[in-house]
Amino acid sequence: MIRSLMRRELIYLWRDRGLRNILLFSSLLGLILFFALYSAQVLLDIPTAVVDLDHSSESRQLIEKVNQSENLQVVAYLDSYQEAEELIKGGDIVVTMVIPENYGKALTLGRQSNVFLAIDGSNMIYSTNATTAAMMVAGTVSAQAGVKALMARGFQPDEAKNAYLGVELREEAWFNPTLNYAYFLVLALILNIWQQCCTIAAAMNIIGETGRPSWQQFKMAGLSKWTLFASKSVVHIATFMLMVLPVYLIAFGFFKVPLHCNLWLFLLFTLVFTIAMHSVGTLASSFARNAVDATRYGMIIALPSFILSGYGWPLEAMPSFIQYMAKLLPQTWFFQGLNYLTFKNPDWSFVQTYFLILGVIAVVCYGAAALVTARK
Known part of the structure; x- marks a missing residue:
């Protein structure tokens, strides 16, 4: 039955x-x-725009660092923040980096310089990945600038590096290493x-x-x-x-x-x-x-x-x-x-x-x- x-x-x-x-x-x-x-596994080449108001060798180095990041790709070089805002609204770019005037001069003098970063937060996956990539670039540039400033004061390269980078944060993802x-x-x-x-x-x-x-x-x-x-x-x-x-x-x-x-x-x-x-x-x-x-x-x-x-x-x-x-x-x-x-x-x-x-x-x-x- x-x-x-x-x-x-x-x-x-x-x-x-x-x-x-x-x-x-x-x-x-x-x-x-x-x-x-x-299948792409991670987000690569996130569309990024740069507004360079300084046009110094230091600002060009920063832009080069952004281009070297596998997660970010500079697709537009703009003259104003307003242009970048329109591109973000239209979905053409996700990230805008605005390099202020006197950026290079501030770095040369060992002073703090604020780089403005605008990220489209309407897509959380994009914004989270873009923020992480931009912070990595900023951290690298900041460390290099700090070491150069100490060397200008008479420190040896190794001494300057050890003094500025007293704590080195090493990140390692477990169980899903490639995220x-x-x-x-x-x-x-x-x-x-x-x-x-x-x-x-x-x-x-x-x-x-x-x-x-x-x-x-x-x-x-x-x-x-x-x-x-x-x-x-x-x-x-x-x-x-x-x-x-x-x-x-x-x-x-x-x-x-x-x-x-x-x-x-x-x-x-x-x-x-x-x-x-x-x-x-x-x-x-x-x-x-x-x-x-x-x-x-x-x-x-x-x-x-x-x-x-x-x-x-x-x-x-x-x-x-x-x-x-x-x-x-x-x-x-x-x-x-x-x-x-x-x-x-x-x-x-x-x-x-x-x-x-x-x-x-x-x-x-x-x-x-x-x-x-x-x-x-």
Whole structure:
């Protein structure tokens, strides 16, 4: 009987052409699209304009340093700040550097000189990278000017360098040394598409039966609800896992997205999340009055869950009530654990908490769905 029910559910899933195409192809197409988008890995050659009001050898050296930066590219030499403002408004440039008059004279005399930097803050990715690159250039030029000023006072080159650069800050990124956007975002974005499709499909688990004429036949035949919905759930969970396997194969095998933990542990973690995710969709399905309601409930849960998960914006930076709400969703624990497993390879004592919480969510949601369904 159970095998017949499972075969029946698989046939239903396959006959629904729209759902079948979404489940089979949306994640794979998304993977290819997102990896193409982030294949550059880091932002290079950010369009930059320079307003040189000094026209000294020192200002030309500063401009040369900007051009030597791989993140910035001078595309316009302007005569006024107003011209630069218009270019930023039009989206032609992202950064404007204004070198003041007497810049070279101030450096020669060992005085402080202020270089104005205007950055288009409407795109946070651009502005953050541009700010970092500009600060690196400014730090290099400032250090060189300071050393020259000390040498002009009679210091030897090594003495001047050691005196000015008394503290040298060495920066090293761990776990993602190249700060590769593709490694950080692509897999998470694809799995977000996958979980959205799966959650919406799972939201049809109960209403998909109680809304059919066959539901009355099952009741008259004395078939237990547990047998029916357990069989359906096993098919759904197995289908969801089969959907994600090609994504992992392409991401880790072909695109070389990093995976530092054991593959089997990662697959087990995905399976536990899939069960928890399916339980949430099943609970939503138990409250739905019809298939349209079920789809709406699934979308309400699935669409904002990635934003709430804390993957793109730190969970700790969210208001407290949103943090509590987010921790009720299995997606939060999955995407948090995804980051640790792919980049850091934590030991079992760390990840077991994630497994436990996902398991508790599954038990609670399936149990609540069973109580609601029993009353129908």
